[in-house]
Amino acid sequence: MTHPVVLITGALTGIGRATALAFARHSARIVVAGRRDEAGQALASELRALGAEAEFIRADVRHEEEVRDLVDQTVARFGRLDAAVNNAGTEGQPGPVTRQSAESLAATFDTNVLGTLLSMKHELRVMQAQGHGSIVNISSTYGHEGAAGASVYVASKHAVEGMTKSAALEAAAFGVRVNAVAPGPIETGMLNRFTGTAEAKASLAAKVPLGRVGDPDEIAGAIVFATSDQASFMTGQILTVDGGKTAG
Template identity: 70%
Template sequence: MSSSVVLITGALTGIGRAAAVAFAKAGHRVVVSGRKPDAGEALVRELRASGAEAEFVQADVRKEDDVRRLVDRTVERFGRLDVAVNNAGTEGKPGPITDQTAESYAATFDTNVLGVLLSMKHEARVMKGQGSGNIINISSTYGHEGAAGASIYVGSKHAVEGITKSVALELAKSGVRVNAVAPGPTDTGMLTRFTGTPENKAALVTTVPMARLGLSEELANTIVFIASEGASFITGHVLHVDGGKSH
């Protein structure tokens, strides 16, 4: 994976940002994407200051034209696409099923599911032509477990894991690997919003056998590994990085 070209969606905060830093530190060329140009350009300056080649492309993964342009711009800039980390996601609107609406469903599924689907469509288009590549989707412990008060988010992450396994089978003979990384409770802004209060966050920690939150950097290291030659015979897998929560 020497000097691979890495594309990361949802790269401006949390796990996506940590992954961008980790890939850059390992010597790879990085394209970061998100919806906020100021934050994107600031991240690129930071990555370049560390000696990495980096570009920002503004994109909204819910819009196919944006996703197509993002992938095409990556290839125009660096000539290929080796690794794609589909990290863009939203916690949506937590709450009981009786409070959910078609709008709250769409707000979550359009980013978490449609965004992954569109990203994979265009990433696979390029990678199949190359005969090589790695796609890593970011799921969650809630991609294979239930959670009261989070039915829409949980459903969206179950969908991500199902799509990951299916596309891995589609692409298995093409030289393209497709996997998911499923974080447990990780100390990010999204988790703070999702839990709502310090008490709720502390209660969530008690469900983790290792008795702490994960760090974005720990997830980033796992993402770099699953994209590497060290994981060359792994595809269609969901890697749980959750302190023992999925047991």
């Protein structure tokens, strides 16, 4: 589709930011969403400098009224919604199960699970009515494997993958596709927070068959592909981009 209308949550840093820039280079019309006004407006300006039509809308995906307004403002601005990338997420509080609490679970699930659910709910409301659309949720290799010291984050991404597959089955009859991209370790602020030290990050990178962590642009390319007509027969799938980390 020429000049698709794309909504990206959690767009201000890392994979979300790289994805916004990638769509701008593909002549998309883009709404970027996040919780920091100054960074959001700066990103929108950067996208316009690349020739894209772009807007920033402040939204916290944990609150349904803000998600509903985000989607409605996107449609009011551009007339439709062709693709949505649900990237807003948090690593939560790393540590063993014995150190987790109801509060740490809620803090992670409110963003990673509830935020994804609410985003899909209102994106599908529009896409199903218009008879087309593509949603990409951001999971992780931890969405389909375990990881010591990351039980709550792992559980949240397993939930994202389950919701993705279920929503895909519901939306297929309306001509809407729902997939997920599952990155391995990627050079982002979240990875630095999660690993804590350069030594720990290097150790994680050493376990990747390609011998390095990934770049956000490499994930952005997979996301753009998954939303595009080139992936028109793909729905309910988890596209893992991890340097071979889960191949063995």
